[in-house]
Amino acid sequence: xxxxxxxxxxxxxxxxxxxxxxxxxxxxxxxxxxxxxxxxxxxxxxxxxxxxxxxxxxxxxxxxxxxxxxxxxxxxxxxxxxxxxxxxxxxxxxxxxxxxxxxxxxxxx
Numbered sequence: 001x002x003x004x005x006x007x008x009x010x011x012x013x014x015x016x017x018x019x020x021x022x023x024x025x026x027x028x029x030x031x032x033x034x035x036x037x038x039x040x041x042x043x044x045x046x047x048x049x050x051x052x053x054x055x056x057x058x059x060x061x062x063x064x065x066x067x068x069x070x071x072x073x074x075x076x077x078x079x080x081x082x083x084x085x086x087x088x089x090x091x092x093x094x095x096x097x098x099x100x101x102x103x104x105x106x107x108x109x
Contacts, residue, residue: 063087 021041072078
């Protein structure tokens with residue numbers, strides 16, 4: 001591949017990327033029971049009944065807890081060893097799917 005003026009010294013290609021695509025935002029509008037979600041530069045309308053169902057289905061997986069003092073300096077190890085391991089029944093969502101069995105994969109993307 002030919003090196004261009006958009007390549008850095010270590011060969012990484014630079015390019016244009018809108019900051020708008022980096023934002024994540026949730027809001028509601030007066031007069032609407034739906035929620036509105038901005039992700040990857042696109043707006044989504046989320047039905048209020050769907051949000052109610054998600055809350056009902058997912059809330060049992062969440063517990064109140066305090067973060068322990070960090071002794072692991074690698075993010076993955078900190079999450080696995082200090083956050084997930086001590087909390088019985090907890091899962092690391094970076095590597096575990098809590099979706100229905102037919103939709104499960106080894107990795108959440």
